[in-house]
Amino acid sequence: MKSYNSRKEVPEKYKWDLSNFVKDEKDYQAKINFVKENLKKLKDFVGCTKDSKKLREYMEFDIELGGCLERLDAYTYLLQDEDLANDEAKEKRLNVLNLLTEYVYESSFFTPELIALSKEEYESLFKDESLLKYKSYLDESYRFKDHSLTEDEERVGSLLAGNLGTYSSIQSTILNSCNDYGKVTLEDGTEETLTLTNYRKLMKKSGREKRKEIYLQFHSVVRRYAPIIAIALNDYVKEHVAIAKIYHFNSSWERKLFSIKLPEKVFDTLTSVVEERKDLNIKAKKLRGEVLGLDKLMPWDSVLDLAKDNKEYTIEEAKELLFKALAPLGEDYLSHFKHIFDSKSIDFCQYKGKTNGAYSVSAFNEHDGKILMSFNGNFNNVSTIAHESGHNVNHQYIVENNMPLYSTNNPLTGEVASLTNEFILSYYMSNLGDKDEALTGLSNAIDIIDANIIGAVIEGNIERKMYDIVEKGGSLTAALLDNLVEKEILNFNNKESLDHEYQKNGWCLRGHYFRNFYLYSYSISASVASFIAKNIIEGNKEVLDKYLEFLKIGSDVSVEDAYKVLSVNLEDKTIYEEAMDFYDSLLDKFKEVKES
Structure with a gap:
């Protein structure tokens, strides 16, 4: 795969097109001016919760204003990440972040007003049937009544929340x-x-x-x-x-659980099952050492794939492979997948200054999301396209089937869409009839579980401890974070000491620690995705139909109810045990094929 020194060298066909968010500089300035002008008008809606007509006008106004801000937010975020040394992009990003903070501040009157209503006053609003379409959204705010603030307190909370996005930018820019x-x-x-x-x-x-x-x-x-x-x-x-x-929560973790409407038992069940099966983590590392012919696996060896896949894919070959692999999802799914490429929604190539990693970004009122990655031609990159395209297609379905207010989803459901694609791709590779490709597919599935179930639980546990320390008055220093990482690694590997002190660096490189308890979402989603993919591959049409309906669910449906569409109970350990059993079978299958 050709390497590039800067973005200027990258062919246009491999760059994303951000014009669906912001057409050009003129459109950017017009949107900025629109937001600035309308932020001033928010104060005109103070008291709107007392009158259903005024409330409806506020909701319509807020959706239009919020939609414009979402487009600007997505555009400047992506523009900055495509070249972190671009000062103009940084300035635009900071301008939009300031507007977002101002928006949160100026609209902070609304939630305290809404929550101040009695139950009777609140329910009477919906005698106006034109407000019923907003009820799920308003219910979500009203249920925070026991965690309500005065308007002045809400402004303070809003100002604090407005700063949270800057910390991940600091980490990304440094690295x-x-x-x-x-x-x-x-x-x-x-x-x-x-x-x-x-x-x-x-x-x-x-x-x-x-x-x-x-x-x-x-x-x-x-x-x-x-x-x-x-x-x-x-x-x-x-x-x-x-x-x-x-907001009157005992901890940040309690606030997170309240916001996603899931009991702590879900996460306790997940972590206990993974910890009980940590022997599989040790088994996987032993297998890796055997395959690589090493007496002792060192940190610089763990980056190697189980399958030595020397095949290099062009971007076009990766696309062709994915169309074949994802065929079990049906024609409608594939047409949405094709749209990603037709709309230039992926920024493929790597060069110095582009942010690392891969992600999918979308806006609630915009059909086409965008994908950032660093394609270098190996199979892992093909799997990355499958993963991020899963998010993108999921967003397309949601926008097509929900009003803008509900055209988002929760990370606890969103990662199912991405990981299911990766499992289906892995299965396709493992059944092509070629030994090397079979090993590549099996290796990829093993790595998905290793990173997204076991690894995410390990790192999620570390994150929980970070918050516990700060909530007890402590501070997170580099030495303390090193110690947290070391203890968790030793626990899950039954070791008394690290193989090298740089293993402690994991927390420095993990951007997800700046996403407030996001990591457990991967573990839950990967467990469910392994179940979904297995059934779809085996031709279970009932599961496929349920899954396609699941992909259309918007934010007006709770996480728990969304999983009920798939007939999955997150509190039941069965789904997690089946995922670990699947992992065990993959390890055995890999060894069997390798030795055949």
């Missing part, structure tokens, strides 16, 4: 553009600039000694910035803790 990881001379004599986005690729193509050298070089730089990232993470957690207290 992607503020430092120099140096140059690497590979075994064939070629020299490459080491970056966060090509680190894994360079590791995978190198022999063991060179891998170790790259690992130490990369992590020594990360380690230098650990204290700064710790400050950002500490402040992020402290703000979440403060917000929880302001």
Whole structure:
């Protein structure tokens, strides 16, 4: 896969088109001006909850204003991430973040007003049938009545919440553009600039000694910035803790559970099942060592895939493979998948200055979401397209089947759409009849569970402990975070010491710690996705039909009710046990095929 030094070198066909959010500079300024002008009008709606006609006008006004802000938010977020060294993009991003903070501040009167209504007053609003379509949205706010604030307190909470997005930007900027990881001379004599986005690729193509050298070089730089990232993470957690207290919750975790309307038992069941089966984590690492021919698996070895897949895919070949693999999802799904490419919704290529990782971003009132990734031609990148396209197609279905107010979903359901695609792709590869491709497919499925169930539980546990420490008056220093990571790694690997001190660097590199208890969502979703994919692959039309309905569910349906569409009970350990059994069978199958 051709490498690029800057965004200017990337062919236009491999760049995303952001014009559905903002057409051009003129449109950007027009949207900014529209928001500024209408922010001033929000005060005209003070008292609107006392009158159904005025409330309806407010809802219509707020949806239009919020929709414009969503487009600006998505546009500037993506514009900044495509080139973190672009000062103009940074300025636009900060301008929009300031407007978002102002919007939250100026509209902060609404929730206290709504919650101040008696139950009778609240229900009487809906005698006006034109308000019924907003009832689910308003119910979601009204149920926070026991956690209500005065208008002045709400403004303080809004100002705090408005700052939360800046901390992940600090981490991303530090890791992607503020430092120099140096140059690497590979075994064939070629020299490459080491970056966060090509680190894994360079590791995978190198022999063991060179891998170790790259690992130490990369992590020594990360380690230098650990204290700064710790400050950002500490402040992020402290703000979440403060917000929880302001809204009368005992903890940030309690606030999270209340917001997603799930009992703690769901997460206790998940974590207990994964911890009970941690022998599978050890079994997987033993298998990896055996496959790689190593007596002891070191951190610089763990980046290697179980299957040695030397095949390199072009972007066009990846697209063709995915159309074939996802065929069991049906023609309608594939037409939505095709739309992603037709609308130039993916920014494929890697270069210095582009943010690392992969994600899908969308706006509630816009059909087409966008996908950022760093395609370097390996199978993992093909799987990444499958994953992020799952989010994108899910969003398309939601927008097509819900009014704008409800055209979003919860991460606890959204990740099912992405991970189901990856499992289906893995199954397709494992059944092509070629041994190497079969091993690649099995390896990919193993890695999905390793990262998204076991790994996410490990990191989710670390995150819970971070919040516990801050809530008890402590602070998150680099040394303390190192210690949390070390204890969890040792626990899940039945070890007494780390293989290398740089294993502690995990928290520095994990952007999800800046997404407030998002990690457990992966574990729940991956467990459900393994069940869905298995049934779809086996031709279970009932499950496929339920799944396609599940993809259309908007935010007016609770997480618990959404999973009922799939006949899944999240409090029952069965779904998690089946996922771990599936993981066990994949490990055995891989060994069997490898030795055949």
